[in-house]
Amino acid sequence: xxxxxxxxxxxxxxxxxxxxxxxxxxGELAVSAVPGAGKSTGMAVAAAIAIANFNLHRQKQLxxxxxxxxxxxxxxxxxxEHLKNLRLPQSAFTVSTLHSLAYTIASNHRELSGxxxxxTIIVSESQKQRxxxxxxxxxxxxxxxxxxxxxxxxxxxxxDTERLRRQTVLRTDVLPSLARxxxxxxxxxxxxxxxxxxxxxxxxxxxxxxxxxxxETYERLLRQxxxxxxxxxxxxxxxxxxxxxxxxxxxxxVFAVFEDEAxxxxxxxxxxxxxxxxxxxSSLPEGDGEKSFLLPSPSGRGxxxxxxxxxxxxxxxxxxxxxTFTTADPRFFNEFCDRCQLNSQLSTLDQAGRSxxxxxxxxxxxxxxxxxxxxAKLEKPFRQQRIHPVDVDDPQANANPxxxxxxxxxxxxxxxxxxxxxxxxxxxxIKQLHEQDPKLSMAILVRQHNQGRFVAEALAWLTKExxxxxxxxxxxxxxxRVPMDMLAILQFMERPHSPDNLKxxxxxxxxRLKISSQQDLNALASNPEKFLYPTLLDPALTPLAQDxxxxxxxxxxxxxxxxxxxxxxxxxxxxxxxxxxxxATADKLGDRLNQQLVGNYSMQTVITELKEIVESENxxxxxxxxxxxxxxxxxxxxxxxxxxxxxxxxxxxxMPFLHKRICPGEAYIPESVKFLGDFGLPEVARxxxxxxxxxxRIPNPEEAWKQCSYLKQAEEFRLLYVGMTRAKKLLWLSAxxxxxxxxxxxxxxxxxxxxxxxxxxLAKKFPEFISW
Ligand SMILES: Nc1ncnc2c1ncn2[C@@H]1O[C@H](COP(=O)(O)OP(=O)(O)OP(=O)(O)O)[C@@H](O)[C@H]1O
Numbered sequence: 001x002x003x004x005x006x007x008x009x010x011x012x013x014x015x016x017x018x019x020x021x022x023x024x025x026x027g028e029l030a031v032s033a034v035p036g037a038g039k040s041t042g043m044a045v046a047a048a049i050a051i052a053n054f055n056l057h058r059q060k061q062l063x064x065x066x067x068x069x070x071x072x073x074x075x076x077x078x079x080x081e082h083l084k085n086l087r088l089p090q091s092a093f094t095v096s097t098l099h100s101l102a103y104t105i106a107s108n109h110r111e112l113s114g115x116x117x118x119x120t121i122i123v124s125e126s127q128k129q130r131x132x133x134x135x136x137x138x139x140x141x142x143x144x145x146x147x148x149x150x151x152x153x154x155x156x157x158x159x160d161t162e163r164l165r166r167q168t169v170l171r172t173d174v175l176p177s178l179a180r181x182x183x184x185x186x187x188x189x190x191x192x193x194x195x196x197x198x199x200x201x202x203x204x205x206x207x208x209x210x211x212x213x214x215x216e217t218y219e220r221l222l223r224q225x226x227x228x229x230x231x232x233x234x235x236x237x238x239x240x241x242x243x244x245x246x247x248x249x250x251x252x253x254v255f256a257v258f259e260d261e262a263x264x265x266x267x268x269x270x271x272x273x274x275x276x277x278x279x280x281x282s283s284l285p286e287g288d289g290e291k292s293f294l295l296p297s298p299s300g301r302g303x304x305x306x307x308x309x310x311x312x313x314x315x316x317x318x319x320x321x322x323x324t325f326t327t328a329d330p331r332f333f334n335e336f337c338d339r340c341q342l343n344s345q346l347s348t349l350d351q352a353g354r355s356x357x358x359x360x361x362x363x364x365x366x367x368x369x370x371x372x373x374x375x376a377k378l379e380k381p382f383r384q385q386r387i388h389p390v391d392v393d394d395p396q397a398n399a400n401p402x403x404x405x406x407x408x409x410x411x412x413x414x415x416x417x418x419x420x421x422x423x424x425x426x427x428x429x430i431k432q433l434h435e436q437d438p439k440l441s442m443a444i445l446v447r448q449h450n451q452g453r454f455v456a457e458a459l460a461w462l463t464k465e466x467x468x469x470x471x472x473x474x475x476x477x478x479x480x481r482v483p484m485d486m487l488a489i490l491q492f493m494e495r496p497h498s499p500d501n502l503k504x505x506x507x508x509x510x511x512r513l514k515i516s517s518q519q520d521l522n523a524l525a526s527n528p529e530k531f532l533y534p535t536l537l538d539p540a541l542t543p544l545a546q547d548x549x550x551x552x553x554x555x556x557x558x559x560x561x562x563x564x565x566x567x568x569x570x571x572x573x574x575x576x577x578x579x580x581x582x583x584a585t586a587d588k589l590g591d592r593l594n595q596q597l598v599g600n601y602s603m604q605t606v607i608t609e610l611k612e613i614v615e616s617e618n619x620x621x622x623x624x625x626x627x628x629x630x631x632x633x634x635x636x637x638x639x640x641x642x643x644x645x646x647x648x649x650x651x652x653x654x655m656p657f658l659h660k661r662i663c664p665g666e667a668y669i670p671e672s673v674k675f676l677g678d679f680g681l682p683e684v685a686r687x688x689x690x691x692x693x694x695x696x697r698i699p700n701p702e703e704a705w706k707q708c709s710y711l712k713q714a715e716e717f718r719l720l721y722v723g724m725t726r727a728k729k730l731l732w733l734s735a736x737x738x739x740x741x742x743x744x745x746x747x748x749x750x751x752x753x754x755x756x757x758x759x760x761x762l763a764k765k766f767p768e769f770i771s772w
Contacts, residue, residue: 002052006086007049007086010022010045010049010085011023011045011049014038014042014395015038015353015391015394015395015396016391017037017042017348017349017350017351018042018045019042020347021042021045021046021314024050026256026308027309027310028309028312028313028340028345029311029313029340029345029347030314030336030340030345030346030347031312031313031347032315032316032317032337032346032347032348032383032385033314033348034316034318034349034350034352034385035316035318035352035354035721035722035725036353036649037316037349037352038352038396039314039316040074040075041078043064043075043258044078044079045082046258046312047062047075047082047258048086050062051092052088054255056255057091057092059252060092060253060255061091061092061253061255062092062093062094062255062256062258063096063256063257063258064095064096065101065257065258065273066259066260066261067097067098067261067264070628071260071647072095072096075260079093098272098273099233099234101237101272102233102236103122103233103236105236105237106233106236106239107120107236108240109240109246112239112246113239114232114236120227121225121228122227122233123222123228124615126484128229129180131222131225132180132218134221135214135217136171136176136214136217137171138217139179139213140175142213142217143210143213146206146209146210146213150170150174150210150676151163151166151167151170154675154677155675161523161526161527164499164527165520165526165672166526167499167526168499168503168525168526169672172503172525173672173673174673174676175210177682178211178682179211179218180682181689182211182214182689185686186211186689186692187215187231187235188234188268188269189267189689189692189693190235191692193215193219194212195692196211196215196692199692200698201688201698202700207681207685207701208698211685211688211689234266234269234272235268237272241272241275241276251276251307254277255279256310257273257276258314259313259314261314262315262333262336263315263316264315264320265332265333266329266332267332270332270336273313274309277309277310278309279307279309280306281307282307313336317330317337318367318382318383319646319722321642321643321646321715321718321722323711330383330718331379334383350385351390351391352387352399352725354725355387355401355725355727355728355731356400356401356402356403356407356728356730357403357407358403358406358408358769359403359724359728360387360389360400361408361766362408362724362731362762363724363725364387365761366721366724367386367721368384369761369765370382370717370758375710375713375717378707379710381713381714381715381717382718382721387725403729403730404651406768407730407731408731408769409730409733410733410759410766411425411771411772413737413753413755414737414772416736417736417737417738418739419657419736419740420458422656422657422735422736423455424458426444426459430442430459430468430637430652430654431468433730434462434466434635438635439634440634440635440652440729441632441633441634441635441650441651441652442636442651442652442653443631443637443638443639443640443652443653443726444638444639444653444654445641445655445723446474446641446642446657447642448662449474449477449478449641450744451743452473452474452641453474453478454746455639455656456472456475459637468635469635470637471631471633471639472638473631473638473640473644474640474641475581478582479581479582479585482582482585482586483610486568486571486572486586486589486610487610488504489555489571489574490567490571490610491504492552492555493555493559494603494604494607496532497528497529499527499528500525502524502528502552503525505552506521506548506552507521508575509548512575512576513744514575517742518544518744519542519544519548520670523672524545524548531549531552532549564601564602564606565594572586572587572590593606593609593610628647628648631644632649632650638650642722642723645722646722649726649727650727650728652727652730652732653726653727654732655723655731655732656732656734657735657736657739658735658756659735659754659755659756660753660756660757661739661741661750661753663717663720664714664717664757666709666713667680667683667712678705679705680705683708686708687699687704687708688704717758720758733762735755735759736753737751737752738751738753739753
C-alpha cells in the first residue's frame, strides 16, 4: 500500500496541465499538448500513480504504447524509476511500440492470426520494396489490357521510342509508387482489393482496379514467401481479438492503455488499443470495489463490446508530420479530442518548458496565420492551440530560458544574396555563438538530403579552423545506402541492355550528383542500345545525356579492363567524393565480400551476396538507443532533417532555405508522366482510397490531385512549426534572394525566389526580429 503523501509528492513534481494526467480516474481521456509541454514526463508519473491507485500487477497491467523504439526506452526508464521509489511491482506495466504489442498478441495465437504455421518472416522496408517491384512486373504480365490502356494514356502517336519510354516510366516509376500508396492506405485501413473494386468511382474505377490488382499481387507474393508486413501485425492482432474468449483474456489482463504520440496512429491501430482498453461489464466482479473508481466510457462507441474503456491518448495534432506517407491523419486524433471534450475529458497542456518566450510567440503566430490563410480553406492545418510559458513556480528549472539576443532572428532576401551567402552568415553566427558559450548545442534543420550535404560541405571550415564538432545525421543514412548503390551498378554492368538495370544505374548516378537530374532518365533508359551505342542514324543526344552516356560507358569499360575484385573500389571512386566516409564504407563492404566469397568470387556470386546484404539490411548501422542524446550534445552543431528533429531540442536552431517552393510547396507533375493526365496517379489512388476509408464520395482524378496538394501543404506548415519549436534560446529563420530551382543540382538558380509566406507574415508582425 502506497501512502497517499508519497503519491502526492510525485504529483507535485508536475506542472498544472501535466497533473490532469496524474489525476486520471479511469475512462477515456484525451490530452492535447503543445510542443515542450512535457507529455512523456507527465505520462510516466501518471502511469506510476495509476499503478498505485488501482493496485495493478502482473495479471492486471497498464499498457503503455508509443511510436518509436527510443521513446519506448525513455518512458520505460522513467516509469520504472518512479515504481522503484514507490516500492511497486515493475511487472505492473509494459511499454512497447504499437507494432510490437500487436505482434505479441497475434503470434501468441497463431492459429487465428492468419500468419501461417511456420516461422513468421517480417519483411523490412527494403524487402517490401523488392516485393512491390516484383508484384508490379507480374501484374504487367497478367494484365495486358489495363497496361495497354496506361501506355496509351491521353493520346499516343504509336511511335516506338515513345512507347519504350512510357514502358520504363510505368514499370520503374508510376506503378511501383501506385502499388506502395495503395497498399499502405488500403491495408492499414483493413480494406481488401475487393473493397477497392467495389467502390463507386467517378472515373469508372480504372485507377482503383489497377490499385486493387497490384495490391492483390503483392499479397500473393508475400504469402508465397511465408512473410508478413507491418500492417499484417495489426490486422493479425485484430483477427485474434475477434475470438470472444481470447479477447476476454487480453481485456482482463490489460487494465488500461496509455498512448503517447497519438496523432501518429491510424484508425486501425486505434481500434486495437480501444479493444484492449475495454473492460466488459460482464468481466467486472459483482460489488468489486474497483467499480466505483471507474467512470463509464464517454463515447459509448463500444468497440469490442459494452464496458468501461480505460484509455488515455496523448498527442499533439500540430506535430502530425507523417500523414502524407502513412495513413495517420491528425483528423483522427482531433476527432478523439473533440469527442472527449463533449464529456469534459479533454485536457489541454498549453504551458511549455523549453523555449524562450519569443520563440513561442513566433510559433504561435505562424500557426494562427496559416489557420486564417488561403491554406486553411478546406480544413485547418492546425488545431488552434497557443503555447504559453510556464508559471513562475514551475517544477522545471529554467523552463523558459532567457533568449540569446532577441531569441528570434529573421534574415530576408534583401540581406541574403544567395544560398552561399546564407550559409556563410550562418557559419559566422555559429562561430560567434560558440566563442561566447562553447557549451551551446546547435542544429541546422534541413528539408532535403541535398541541402544537408550542401550545408555540411560549406561549413567544414568550422571544424578545421575552430574545432567545432559537426554531426551530420544524414551522413550515416548515406553510408547505409552504399551496398544498394553497388548492387545497382554491378547489375547494370552485368546486363547493360536491360532498361530496368540502366534506369537504376542512372538513378544512382543522379542521386550521387554525378549526372544532371534535369533530364528525363526514363527516355534514356527506355532503349539502352540506342543510348549506349547510338548509330549515325539515331538522333543526337543532348549534352546532358552525352555526359550520362560517357559515365555509363566508363563503367562498362571498367568491367572489361579491371580484375573483378577491383570493381567495388572503382565504382566507389566513380560515385563518391571523399566525403562522409563513403569511400571507407565501400572499402569495408569490399573487404567483407572478399572474405565471404573466398575461392568463389564471380560477378554472379558478388551480386547474390550484395542482394543478401541489401535485403537483410545487415550492413546498416544498428539503431542506437541513445542516438537522440548524441544528436543533442553540448558544444556540437548537428545537421539534421526536420522529420528526424521531432521530439528533440537545441539551444540554437537554424532554419535556412525557407522558400515557398519548398514550404508549403506545390503539387508538381514531372513532364515524363504527363501522358497519363495532369495529376500523379499514385497520389490520386491514395486520395480515392482515403475517401473510401472515410466513407466519403470518391473524388475524380483532378479533385483528388487538388486534395493531395492541399494535404501536403498543410503538412509542410506543420513541419515548419515542429522545426521552430525545437529552439530553446535562439531561432534563426532565413531565405536568400536567389535559390536553386531544384536542390538536385545547384546550377539552375531562380532569382527573386518567393519565400515561405508564413515567414513573410511573421516578419511583418514582428519587424524587431528582422536582422541584417
Ligand atoms: N514537470 C517537470 N519538471 C521538470 N522537468 C520537466 C517537467 N516536465 C517536463 N520536463 C522536462 O522538459 C523536457 C521535455 O519533456 P518531455 O520529453 O516529457 O516533453 P514532450 O512534451 O514529450 O516533448 P515534445 O515537445 O517533443 O512533444 C524534458 O527535459 C523533461 O525532463
